[in-house]
Amino acid sequence: MGDFLKGRNLVCEVDVKDIAFINAIFEWYHEIATVRTRDRKKGLIELWIAPDFYDEAMKAVDWLVNGGFVKKFKIIEEVGDDWWRE
DSSP, X not given: OOOOOOOEEEEEEEOGGGHHHHHHHHHHTTTTEEEEEEETTTTEEEEEEOTTOHHHHHHHHHHHHXXXXXXXXXXXXXXXXXXXXX
C-alpha cells in the first residue's frame, strides 16, 4: 500500500447559531470538507478538509464570511488529521 494523502483539520470558532448552516453548506460540497462540532456551547467546530481541496475550502469560508451568511468564522488552529485517536 502506498502513502495516503493527508487532509488538513482546522479548529474554528463560529457563532453557535451558524453551526447548522455551515454544516449544511459543506455537506452540499461533500468532497471538499466535512464539519464536526467539537463544542456546541462554545461554537467550536472542526473542518476536515480533503487532500487537494484546501484552497476550495478557504474560498467557501470566505464566501460565508464576506457574503454576510455567518457572523463569525475564526480559524483557531490546525490540528492535523489524527481525529481517530481522540
